[in-house]
Amino acid sequence: MYDGLKGFRDFYPGEQSARREVTDAIEDAASRYGFREIATPALERTEMYVDKSGEEIVEELYAFEDKGGRGVSMTPELTPTVARMVVAKGQELSKPIKWMSTRPFWRYEQVQQGRFREFYQTNIDVFGSSAPEADAEVLAVAADALTALGLTGDDFEFRVSHRDILGGLVRSLADDTEAVDTAAAIRAVDKRAKVDDGEYFGLLSDAGLDRATAREFDDLITGVETVDDLDAVAEAGDESVEAAVENLRNVLAAADDFGAGEFCEVSLTTARGLDYYTGVVFECFDSTGEVSRSVFGGGRYDDLIESFGGQPTPAVGVAPGHATLKLLCQRAGVWPDEELTTDYYVLSVGDTRSEAAALARDLRALGDDVVVEGDVSDRSFGAQLGYADSINAETVVVVGERDLENGEYTVKDMASGDETTVPVEEFPPEDGLPTYEDYD
Amino acid sequence: MYDGLKGFRDFYPGEQSARREVTDAIEDAASRYGFREIATPALERTEMYVDKSGEEIVEELYAFEDKGGRGVSMTPELTPTVARMVVAKGQELSKPIKWMSTRPFWRYEQVQQGRFREFYQTNIDVFGSSAPEADAEVLAVAADALTALGLTGDDFEFRVSHRDILGGLVRSLADDTEAVDTAAAIRAVDKRAKVDDGEYFGLLSDAGLDRATAREFDDLITGVETVDDLDAVAEAGDESVEAAVENLRNVLAAADDFGAGEFCEVSLTTARGLDYYTGVVFECFDSTGEVSRSVFGGGRYDDLIESFGGQPTPAVGVAPGHATLKLLCQRAGVWPDEELTTDYYVLSVGDTRSEAAALARDLRALGDDVVVEGDVSDRSFGAQLGYADSINAETVVVVGERDLENGEYTVKDMASGDETTVPVEEFPPEDGLPTYEDYD
Secondary structure, eight states, X not given: OOOOOTTOOOBOHHHHHHHHHHHHHHHHHHHHTTOEEOBOOSEEEHHXXXXXXXXXXXXXXXXXXXXXXXXXXXXXXXHHHHHHHHHHHGGGSOSSEEEEEEEEEEOOOOOBTTBOSXXXXXXXXXXXXXXXXXXXXXXXXXXXXXXXXXXXXXXXXXXXXXXXHHHHHHHHHOSOGGGOOHHHHHHHHHHTTTSOHHHHHHHHHHTTOOHHHHHHHHHHHXXXXXXXXXXXXXXXXXXXXXXXXXXXXHHHHHHHHTTOGGGEEEOTTOOOSOTTOOSEEEEEEETTSSSOSOOEEEEEOTTHHHHTTSOOOOEEEEOOBHHHHHHHHHHHTOSOOOOOOEEEEEEEESSOHHHHHHHHHHHHTTOXXXXXXXXXXXXXXXXXXXXXXXXXXXXXXXXXXXXXXXXXXXXXXXXXXXXXXXXXXXXXXXXXXXXXXXXX | OOOOOTTOOOBOHHHHHHHHHHHHHHHHHXXXXXXXXOBOOSEEEHHHHHHHHOGGGGGGSEEEEOXXXXXXXXXXXXXXXXXXXXXXXXXXXXXXXXXXXXXXXXXXXXXXXXXXXXXXXXXEEEESOOSHHHHHHHHHHHHHHHHXXXXXXXXXXXXXXXXXXXXXXXXXXXXXXXXXXXXXXXXXXXXXXXXXXXXXXXXXXHTTOOHHHHHHHHHHHHTOOSGGGHHHHHHHSOHHHHHHXXXXXXXXXXXXXXXXXXXXXXXXXXXXXXXXXXXXXXXXXXXXXXXXXXXXXXXXXXXXXXXXXSOOOOEEEEOOBHHHHHHHHHXXXXXXXXXXXXXXXXXXXXXXXXXXXXXXXXXXXXXXXXXXXXXXXXOOHHHHHHHHHHTTEEEEEEEEHHHHHTTEEEEEETTTOOEEEXXXXXXXXXXXXXXXXXXX
């Protein structure tokens, strides 16, 4: 007997049917906005990640040398791959490019609740538009996906921030602009909720902010709870901060028009950890706080395509992670039932295989989504009925020798156990999926 | 600029929409028979493959050591993983277990037409039934999937064989039963169409058959073109051959009942390469021969679960590979168009973003499959119209300031260029997806 690997999961049918329902809801939401599915490789050259994130990234990659001596890695995220694909087609692609895909990614890291070594995400990205409408559309798609799952404004919120407000404020407030490391300061903000005050201010100090400036910076960003509060921030910062505040306001106004405004709140303590973000960033949180971690996040990364050798191409995206989303859905009581559904079990008794099979085919022709099972194990009436129950068959149609002689099937409702006979020529009818009730 | 890896493919939206359509057709066919989706890891312990196939398998695996020192491999096929999963749940799972999944697999091998290092398959398996109906259901699902794609009995055929007929014949004919290697002989049959006569008979000789016996064996298996021809084979073999012939007849009779008979023909020169097959095996071929390789195959592997440490559990499955299936579909002219489809582009001119966004939301609410794009790039009328054309929008709805003052939208048919105005309160109507024709 073999074991699966730690942090890698086997999804059996019940759980998988719920996962599929959730994946479909997210993809359908994106598809309705014209995001087009792409499919991407599981392996890329390791150098692509090292160039982007530094040599230390290799520690958390499934990196190895292939039989041809190439340094390769199992993809830890989608963004570098889509950047590569955008660069490869260059001007061929009409803009905006709107792509989505759902697939697993891999990171060698500590396994904990909602975090695995193999994890699934749906990536949704817009390339080629710097307009606030692109940011807003990404927020709107994410909101539509969550509401399609049954979540409401009481369940989740998007905390929206702007990297250039944070970076610009740091530079505006610092005595020595040269000595300050804005990227490090932004990473400190990203850690703010996860570490204690001492560590947080220590990180800001490491980034080049003295104690008083760090306190002033923190007061400014924590003082913002509404769009109106942004005035004070704009006044405290330089022109870049003013422009970023204006951009953030425009994105939120567009999000209002796009129907996502009710889910958005301004939160400058939101920063996102990855260095490649450039403008608006946001994270989705459980409004009740019961799921304490960020559910997922997204934002603008306007410089990445150019850094990959392409034409300057602004970009913005979001990537719902399915494991944390499951935690939120479970908390809110909207995670789909993890069980099988079966419309019909056609139960063959005696020498009726040919007739039962023909009936099963007729029932399958009733729709793309209909599920019809029949005996493939040469089993008794009782064993077949037990199996039909185990797969949650709604209706069992018994095709028996004696019934057939009378030109009848027996239609049985599995919930109540009630049954009735139905003339062969009336079953199935022309339209709809017939149940016991139709013949009662 | 980075390159993708050789043998790994990027699928852009046009091609991916065709692939998705084909994948959905296969999965829908299996789902209608009650095959339930599972999801499985991309990595497994390398020893699982070495134990099953020998140390030499490592040469074609993406095998490496993970950060925890485990020998791991990117999964080259699904069967060992599902065997592991069946064993892990043991008696918990009600039988028959009917599973399916679509995903990529990886092998380090020579890249050629229809063969890649990352390749996609839909695996469809039944565990826990040794009855011929299980084999027949697998054939029926495969046939339904192919006909759902638009293929007909003129396009493809299932060449059905039986490993125990081949193995039993070899043992029956050989002078020295001990000296004969039936697995090697079956592998020789599998190679028959790919090598010349000399090499083929050489392989049979290596398997322990002298020249005359090998010739007799080959005459017997090539002499079978119909079910009736199996009589001669049953007579030439021992009891195991007789039983296997009986089993093959029963599977074909059940396939007839299940609607797949018209696609099946007996072909004892079909063997399947993998050692774990035990009973009925089959391969799907292009009937015209234009695609010369096997499109995909399947068969029985009754011993695998037990060899993985589980209870004896018969199994039968099929695994359509998407790359060769594409070759067949293209040859038959049924590969879906590789292009984007868009129902509506809502074109906002002037200060109408809010109204245009509300309309786009109303249109998106018309159905799960509807695709509605709008401007996210703050572009001119002309640029928007050009983009709408590039995404093959069927209908453009212009939301202009002046039109709105008159309480109207302009509805434009992109194929003809015809347009008309429609009162705002009549668009969209309660039912259906409105087009220009509805208002002409």
